[in-house]
Amino acid sequence: xxxxxxxxxxxxxxxxxxxxxxxxxxxxxxxxxxxxxxxxxxxxxxxxxxxxxxxxxxxxxxxxxxxxxxxxxxxxxxxxxxxxxxxxxxxxxxxxxxxxxxxxxxxxxxxxxxxxxxxxxxxxxxxxxxxxxxxxxxxxxxxxxxxxxxxxxxxxxxxxxxxxxxxxxxxxxxxxxxxxxxxxxxxxxxxxxxxxxxxxxxxxxxxxxxxxxxxxxxxxxxxxxxxxxxxxxxxxxxxxxxxxxxxxxxxxxxxxxxxxxxxxxxxxxxxxxxxxxxxxxxxxxxxxxxxxxxxxxxxxxxxxxxxxxxxxxxxxxxxxxxxxxxxxxxxxxxxxxxxxxxxxxxxxxxxxxxxxxxxxxxxxxxxxxxxxxxxxxxxxxxxxxxxxxxxxxxxxxxxxxxxxxxxxxxxxxxxxxxxxxxxxxxxxxxxxxxxxxxxxxx
Amino acid sequence: xxxxxxxxxxxxxxxxxxxxxxxxxxxxxxxxxxxxxxxxxxxxxxxxxxxxxxxxxxxxxxxxxxxxxxxxxxxxxxxxxxxxxxxxxxxxxxxxxxxxxxxxxxxxxxxxxxxxxxxxxxxxxxxxxxxxxxxxxxxxxxxxxxxxxxxxxxxxxxxxxxxxxxxxxxxxxxxxxxxxxxxxxxxxxxxxxxxxxxxxxxxxxxxxxxxxxxxxxxxxxxxxxxxxxxxxxxxxxxxxxxxxxxxxxxxxxxxxxxxxxxxxxxxxxxxxxxxxxxxxxxxxxxxxxxxxxxxxxxxxxxxxxxxxxxxxxxxxxxxxxxxxxxxxxxxxxxxxxxxxxxxxxxxxxxxxxxxxxxxxxxxxxxxxxxxxxxxxx
Numbered sequence: 001x002x003x004x005x006x007x008x009x010x011x012x013x014x015x016x017x018x019x020x021x022x023x024x025x026x027x028x029x030x031x032x033x034x035x036x037x038x039x040x041x042x043x044x045x046x047x048x049x050x051x052x053x054x055x056x057x058x059x060x061x062x063x064x065x066x067x068x069x070x071x072x073x074x075x076x077x078x079x080x081x082x083x084x085x086x087x088x089x090x091x092x093x094x095x096x097x098x099x100x101x102x103x104x105x106x107x108x109x110x111x112x113x114x115x116x117x118x119x120x121x122x123x124x125x126x127x128x129x130x131x132x133x134x135x136x137x138x139x140x141x142x143x144x145x146x147x148x149x150x151x152x153x154x155x156x157x158x159x160x161x162x163x164x165x166x167x168x169x170x171x172x173x174x175x176x177x178x179x180x181x182x183x184x185x186x187x188x189x190x191x192x193x194x195x196x197x198x199x200x201x202x203x204x205x206x207x208x209x210x211x212x213x214x215x216x217x218x219x220x221x222x223x224x225x226x227x228x229x230x231x232x233x234x235x236x237x238x239x240x241x242x243x244x245x246x247x248x249x250x251x252x253x254x255x256x257x258x259x260x261x262x263x264x265x266x267x268x269x270x271x272x273x274x275x276x277x278x279x280x281x282x283x284x285x286x287x288x289x290x291x292x293x294x295x296x297x298x299x300x301x302x303x304x305x306x307x308x309x310x311x312x313x314x315x316x317x318x319x320x321x322x323x324x325x326x327x328x329x330x331x332x333x334x335x336x337x338x339x340x341x342x343x344x345x346x347x348x349x350x351x352x353x354x355x356x357x358x359x360x361x362x363x364x365x366x367x368x369x370x371x372x373x374x375x376x377x378x379x380x381x382x383x384x385x386x387x388x389x390x391x392x393x394x395x396x397x398x399x400x401x402x403x404x405x406x407x408x409x410x411x412x413x414x415x416x417x418x419x420x421x422x423x424x425x426x427x428x429x430x431x432x433x434x435x436x437x438x439x440x441x442x
Numbered sequence: 443x444x445x446x447x448x449x450x451x452x453x454x455x456x457x458x459x460x461x462x463x464x465x466x467x468x469x470x471x472x473x474x475x476x477x478x479x480x481x482x483x484x485x486x487x488x489x490x491x492x493x494x495x496x497x498x499x500x501x502x503x504x505x506x507x508x509x510x511x512x513x514x515x516x517x518x519x520x521x522x523x524x525x526x527x528x529x530x531x532x533x534x535x536x537x538x539x540x541x542x543x544x545x546x547x548x549x550x551x552x553x554x555x556x557x558x559x560x561x562x563x564x565x566x567x568x569x570x571x572x573x574x575x576x577x578x579x580x581x582x583x584x585x586x587x588x589x590x591x592x593x594x595x596x597x598x599x600x601x602x603x604x605x606x607x608x609x610x611x612x613x614x615x616x617x618x619x620x621x622x623x624x625x626x627x628x629x630x631x632x633x634x635x636x637x638x639x640x641x642x643x644x645x646x647x648x649x650x651x652x653x654x655x656x657x658x659x660x661x662x663x664x665x666x667x668x669x670x671x672x673x674x675x676x677x678x679x680x681x682x683x684x685x686x687x688x689x690x691x692x693x694x695x696x697x698x699x700x701x702x703x704x705x706x707x708x709x710x711x712x713x714x715x716x717x718x719x720x721x722x723x724x725x726x727x728x729x730x731x732x733x734x735x736x737x738x739x740x741x742x743x744x745x746x747x748x749x750x751x752x753x754x755x756x757x758x759x760x761x762x763x764x765x766x767x768x769x770x771x772x773x774x775x776x777x778x779x780x781x782x783x784x785x786x787x788x789x790x791x792x793x794x795x796x797x798x799x800x801x802x803x804x805x806x807x808x809x810x811x812x813x814x815x816x817x818x819x
Binding site for chain 1 (some may be wrong): 706707708723725729730731732734736737738739740784789792817
């Protein structure tokens with residue numbers, strides 16, 4: 001290209017460049033007319049996405065005290081940021097369009113404008129200070145856990161969450177005394193069940209890598225770090241299911257590490273608690289479930305605990321019965337596998353990734369009004385409602401269903417231990433037996 | 443067309459071919475035939491090369507050929523890279539029979555030598571002007587050489603500095619020595635900054651002296667070795683040696699003073715009454731009942747001794763379980779002191795091997811009232 005420089009402006013001359021520019025400007029008007037349309041379509045798509053109703057992880061629909069505090073803060077912050085953004089980009093657009101090069105002479109060049117410079121420092125400082133004051137207040141309020149009414153330990157591992165309920169010094173769990181049984185720690189996974197109107201303190205850590213616990217409608221997120229104990233307050237007045245997912249990349253199935261918090265009315269929570277503490281009952285002899293119990297002991301109990309399960313095979317003497325204790329630390333890198341004592345009391349399995357309920361039954365629970373939610377949730381998984389297809393697929397080949405590092409031979413760095421559930425080569429008969437057995441675990 | 447050498451080789455090829463045919467037909471020896479065929483092919487190849495290159499003869503009546511002949515090409519400049527490559531091969535060989543690190547060093551030298559030699563050879567053909575060729579080489583080579591040289595130089599300075607710091611007899615004298623050095627650097631810098639007439643050679647000399655002093659100091663300190671640093675035993679060591687009684691043992695008193703130790707840890711406190719209580723993050727309340735901790739997880743606990751005597755925290759784990767030691771304990775903690783103890787419960791409290799020993803219990807040797815049950819679900 002040919003050209004000469006006049007101060008800071010470059011004036012282009014020459015037939016080739018002039019033709020090129022003419023050609024571009026000849027095409028541009030048509031394209032330019034499309035730009036507002038495209039921009040409007042993109043903007044509308046983004047704006048309409050905010051109207052989604054099936055959005056269980058929406059921070060703009062708070063359902064808990066702390067989530068409400070965050071929500072009350074994020075509104076003015078987003079509003080302020082939006083106004084600032086519109087002003088900045090608007091002024092930028094005006095400047096670009098109005099003062100673009102149209103061949104006019106160079107305006108007078110000056111250096112420095114103290115009034116403007118002071119304003120440009122003062123205005124952001126005032127805005128940031130105005131945002132910082134309520135933000136710090138909310139951060140401190142979120143960290144306040146002095147009035148805790150219930151403590152639940154949360155432990156993350158690849159790729160599921162374990163919950164164990166602490167027994168308080170007075171023998172209660174979350175302030176509820178068991179009706180029949182003696183209070184004992186309850187261990188469950190995937191779904192965290194809490195009583196409504198109760199200030200719950202989650203005390204969390206991790207067994208392998210850093211995970212992050214987040215139920216958007218109940219509170220902000222909290223990292224769960226190996227070797228440390230972090231805590232998080234959850235509470236809600238409204239019974240229902242509140243979904244969340246791990247928000248710290250934690251390996252292959254990070255996207256499948258989900259969790260749900262179940263809020264139950266106090267009387268429903270009492271029922272759930274009593275049910276969890278009920279003694280183990282063996283399946284009726286001669287049934288498919290009884291065969292499943294035997295299969296479970298041989299195939300699953302190395303890693304999965306079912307509280308109260310005894311191995312009485314090969315003996316009629318009750319004194320020879322052996323309590324079945326799992327040893328997942330021998331086989332799994334994280335050292336843990338989900339406790340399956342009351343599996344069918346939950347709605348989901350495999351790190352809350354898959355539903356234990358069919359679509360229709362799931363909708364009955366998930367979309368239930370708060371008044372009837374507790375009853376429907378406590379009904380658990382019935383034979384008619386069991387999502388047998390996915391459970392069967394899982395038992396048939398779990399690594400094919402959920403990506404996991406399940407081939408021990410390829411995991412030299414973990415000393416041959418798997419990350420996640422391995423392929424067990426179960427026969428179809430064994431799967432039938434296990435499903436029958438697990439269906440009774442509630 | 444055919445040079446003397448070409449004629450010789452062609453004749454030899456034909457003779458070999460004839461001999462091959464004769465031997466193959468008359469002697470019927472496979473190996474001999476193969477050998478003669480190979481010789482024929484080799485001679486034919488050599489004959490072809492000699493014909494193609496005209497036996498490297500340059501005829502006086504062919505000036506173009508003379509100008510382009512290899513013999514007329516400019517001599518390559520002096521190069522240290524063949525020597526460096528020889529050294530690299532020797533180093534690699536030495537590394538093969540000694541240490542991998544020496545082999546890696548030789549390999550790095552080999553790759554660098556090859557690259558530099560290729561670059562030099564390429565740049566010497568860039569033009570007939572040697573100074574231009576040198577500039578071409580520098581322009582390309584400096585992009586890699588300068589950062590590498592800077593990194594090596596910086597590494598030498600840092601390594602020398604660290605050797606000097608570790609060689610000073612005590613931490614206190616390290617602080618004193620380097621405060622003096624820092625002051626000298628500040629004063630010299632101020633003088634140099636204030637003196638506008640100082641010349642570049644003087645500054646260069648100053649840096650050279652400082653560099654030699656630093657590297658020399660580092661070398662001397664490195665040869666003398668590091669000062670004595672006490673290696674503290676770990677709780678795992680105590681567990682292995684079964685030294686969890688009231689005997690005196692020493693561990694790093696500062697181990698619990700890390701950021702990780704001061705936040706997000708469960709505390710087990712031996713209070714002045716001789717009772718064990720626990721305090722967990724989130725509620726900050728001293729609890730006397732059983733403490734619940736997750737299984738198969740390295741639980742970091744802070745043991746705080748609020749009594750007037752040295753005490754340690756002890757817990758019995760699964761005696762017959764291969765995944766954990768039978769007993770683990772903290773170091774002996776002074777009055778008012780705090781110490782880490784990491785406990786990993788391999789099996790739950792209800793496992794038969796744990797119920798047989800009365801469950802998991804934190805205890806303090808010499809204090810009978812100190813007993814805290816741990817529930818591992």
